[in-house]
Amino acid sequence: MNLSELQANQVELPIWQALAPLREALSRAHTSLLVAPPGAGKSTIVPLALLDEAWVQGRKILVLEPRRLAARALAWRMASLSGQPLGELVGLRTRDDTQVGPSTRIEILTEALLTRRIQHAPELEDVAVVIFDEFHERSLHADLGLALVRDVQAGLRDDLRVLLMSATLEQDNLAARLDASVVQTQGRSYPVEVRYAKPRSTRLDEGVATAVRAALKEHPGDILVFLPGEAEIRAVARKLDALGPGIVVHALYGRLPRAAQQAAIAPAGDAERKIVLATAVAESSITIAGVRVVVDAGLMRVPVYDPNAGFSHLVTRRVSRDAADQRAGRAGRTAPGVCVRLWSSEEVLVAHREPAIRHEDLSSLALNVAAWGSEPQWLEAPPEGPWAQAMEVLQALDLSDARGRINARGRKLAGWHAHPRIGAMLLAARDDAERAMACDLAALLESDERAGTLVDIHQRWLAWRRGGAGASQIKALDRDSRRWRKRVGVGNAIAERDAGLLLAHGFVDRIALQRQPGSAQYQLANGRGARLPDNDPLRAQRMLVVADLDGQREARIRLAAALDDEAFETAFAAHISWRDSVHFNPASGQVECQRERVFQRLVLSRQPLPKPDVSVVCEALVAGLMDKGFGQLDWSGPAARMRARIACLQGEGWPTMDDASLRATLDQWLGPWLFGLRSVAEITPAKLADALWAWLSAEQQRRVREQAPDAVSLPSGRQVKLDYAAEDGPVLAVRMQDMYGQDASPQVAGRPVLLHLLSPARRPLAVTRDLASFWRNAWPEVRKQMRGRYPKHEWPERPWEAPAPAALNVLDQRRS
Structure with a gap:
């Protein structure tokens, strides 16, 4: 189907206005930005419209989507518009689905696959343009993919085009940083009325269910509800269980089976109204037929790196303004609509969601950069601290050397699309039984249920495999384990093997040694301290492998496995x-x-x-x-x-x-x-x-x-040590008669010492720094008292002229 046929068969879309300036921009500049509102038709129309451009020269157009669901939906939609089956003109590549043929000119693929493609064939010889759809989401894969493509443009393919598309791009900032042209189109297909209705209930499921019931009564059409995660979807679904005949409730999230996803996207049946409870997967790139109402809980779940755990944890946050606008736009794709936002209109949202490179785990990113061999041309470079930590993880797992250069193990793992810790664990498995166990452990490590009550991951594995876990958890773990088993080529047989030894290869820096027998305190191989919960059975183990920690000063161990001493010594002998x-x-x-x-x-x-x-x-x-x-x-x-x-x-x-x-x-x-x-x-x-x-x-x-000096020579001939430690020191404590014949105070460092003048019985009589003044002013009264008390001693009127009594020397000699 050519462009004129497409235009004739499509409703009037805002994107038609942008095609001419977009063609002009791409013919002149090798990097362009296209900003168009939700529902403008950019994802479906633009790739097809560019096929016949002279600079394309019969080569392929790659369209990157942030999620598999969006990639599949877009591929099917574009194939339908082209009038050819999927796999002909329009092809699809995801982690678990490839439908591409020799005549494919447009490939829809998930962002992660572009990295793998460039690593394998950097020239991208058969590609004319790489289109990053929904680039505002700024995933790690999108940022890395753009950085690598810019490297290819600069060094290998100066004719390669790049097009970034979104409804909510920061176009001025991006255009300046990328030296890109900007094409923008205004307006949307249909208007969307935005209403604010902060729920009275503090329970999310009750507040959302109330808003959905109200929307069913007040507005026509199907309803799309945005919730942060699967657990919230299940909770709201239970609240909407008895809405009456003709009301169908669907779930829509990334890990949902494909058939259930297709049912959620497909039009409702005759005389039916559909409610779709969705995560952020429904924000962009897909059209859910019949939706006229959006109910937005205003929350999103983002992965945030926890250095204590070694992985990213999902954290629930308030939605950003650009994401809220994307969600509202879903109500106006096929008809005028309404968006009900479940928060106050006075609440100020952050303008844009934060790029993933600022808060997610960077270990996989670091591995891919190491495999690339040089620092790519980042749109935004990774933060120094987390990047250094990621490089340390690669080195600890023996995937790179101290300078960050990838080795053979790292290069093999880079092609697996696995977190380096999980990949290192899978690489260490020696046979199918250990590989099967490693796949099960990978599923447990990635599970949303990691923060359970059981610290021992082997006991969690037993609860799962013996049916002791919840049904939904077992179903999710089974699905994730099958995915890992398919990737490493191992069957579905269940084999119990040493969980601790397998984990040790992925958490080498978290191998832990008990500080004292029976103690809850452990030291990790990276030097950190950690402790088990009180009375945890793992305290009987001298060695552990710690897979998850909290962020306390002495971190609490949340997930671990016992590690046999002999097995550890054998497996890691080269590192001891x-x-x-x-x-x-x-x-x-x-x-x-x-x-x-x-x-x-x-x-x-x-x-x-x-x-x-x-x-x-x-x-x-x-x-x-x-x-x-x-x-x-x-x-x-x-x-x-x-x-x-x-x-x-x-x-x-x-x-x-x-x-x-x-x-x-x-x-x-x-x-x-x-x-x-x-x-x-x-x-x-x-x-x-x-x-x-x-x-x-x-x-x-x-x-x-x-x-x-250490001591002072007195007129009497005695040597008396100075007290340098005294508070007002140095101090010279002497009998008053020792100073007969001296008119001035002794000095230390040019300053008079403090004289403590004592009686013959060595009792204090006076304290002075000015001996001459003492003799002339205080002495007469002191002399009068001393003559009466000590009549046998000499008390001259002018002591500064009198010799020191010889009897003092004799007495001192006897005492010495």
Whole structure:
């Protein structure tokens, strides 16, 4: 069918106005944007309209759809318009369905398949244009596909065209970043009235069911209801179970069997009204015949990467404004319609949904980029942190080297369209029985029921295979397991094998070792801590493989399997090694010297290291003291005195004596004195004092001796030590008679010391920094009191001129 025949057989659609400017844009620019409202006909008409363009030259047009349901619906619709069976002019490729023949000129395919196609044949020799339909959804596959196609344009095919289409593109931003032309058409086929009706009930199923019943009474036509997920669809379906004759309720979501999907899309029977309960799969690219009313719960479920789990978890969020507009447009595809939004008109929605590259797991993306061999031309580069984590996962699973270059295992896995963790587990299976078990585990890992009460994944497997799980859960797990089995080429036989060992190959960094026998606490191979729930039976296991964790500081284990020690040792023998461990233990204050058998950051066993390298021990002691052991040093006695004496002379060129400075420079002043030592206990105060003294230059030592002496020579001939540790220090505590014959206070670092003047019985009499002032002002009164109390001692009127009594020296000699 040619374009004029198509136009004659179609209702008047807004897209017809855009075809001429679109042809002109694609003839001039190799990248173009087409913005057209829902129902404009862009998905079905544009590919057929471009077939006869001169630049196409008989080559293919690839049309990418974000979902298999949309791809199938679009392929059947376009084949019908072309007047030829599917597989002739119009073909279809999805993960589980290929209908393409030698005469196929237009291929409708899911976004993920484009990556596989480019990896296999980068030139895209038989392709004239790649059309990204509904590009506003910005899935990981769409962003990667566009980046790879831009690489192909830049390096291999400068004649290759790219067309991005959507009703809600950020066209100005995209056009600037892609240097693209923009073609836009306004208007829709039929008007849609938007109403807001916030439900009174806080229960989603009750509020939606009430709105649907009201719409049945107030508006003609079939009803399309947008809900966030399968569970909500089932709940609302139960509420609508008894609507009366002629009312048919259908579900529509991605994992629904194809026949049920087709029934939901097909026109209702005579004298019937249809209610379709759908997820976001119905937002775009498909037309559900007869829909005149949309009821929008205003919620969407998006995958958000959880680094603790190692996978993306589905999170329910408020719908974005562009998605809400897409949904409303479904009511005006074939006739005027109504959209009932179940939230307040005053609520402000975010304008656009966030690109998946900002919040989803990037491991599969990283694997595909590694397989490509170079960084592609991103529309938006992946965030640095999550990208680095994704690269670490590839390396941990032995899919790439430390520089991110893919190896043979990684290249094989890249063609499987599987998450790297699941793919690594499937690769490790040695026979059909293990492959069957691995497929079952993959289904459990991807299940929406992962957050169950059973932590042990093997027990979950037994509950599933023995019929102990819920019927809907069993049905979903059976379906997903069959899909994995088909992919790896294994039959449907059920085989019980070692779940822990299989999981270990996909979660190498999550192999866990119990900290103490019987404890709930484990250490993971990546260094993190995790704990089992209290009284969980898995506490009897020394080793686990952890598949899912929560985000707590010490993460709680949500899904795991026991790992047999011997099986682990055999399977991972090449990754287990011996190392000499010389490290400081803050608890004991000692350097511990051991030989350790290690797997990543797990220590499997230890034994004493008989002859450790003395220099290595010294380095470990220094590092430990600088890290956590500094406070264990004994700064009493000579160490404190030396530290205080040096501190008196602070200034340019002098080492500072505060804790932070000494700790930061410990390797310089104390390190050389630790050779041959293993513990803090061996570092005596005298050794600390010697180390500090040796750290000074000869000139600094001279100045300390002269200006901050250890002791002061008194007129009496005695040597009295200064108290540098006193609060107002340095302090010199002497009997008053010791200072006879001296008129000025002794000095330290050019500053008078604080004199504590004592009685003959060594009781405090006075405190002063100015001895001369004391003699002339306070002394007369003190002398009067002392003469009466100690009449046998000399109390001269002018003590600064009197000699120190010789009897003091004799008394001191006797005491010494």
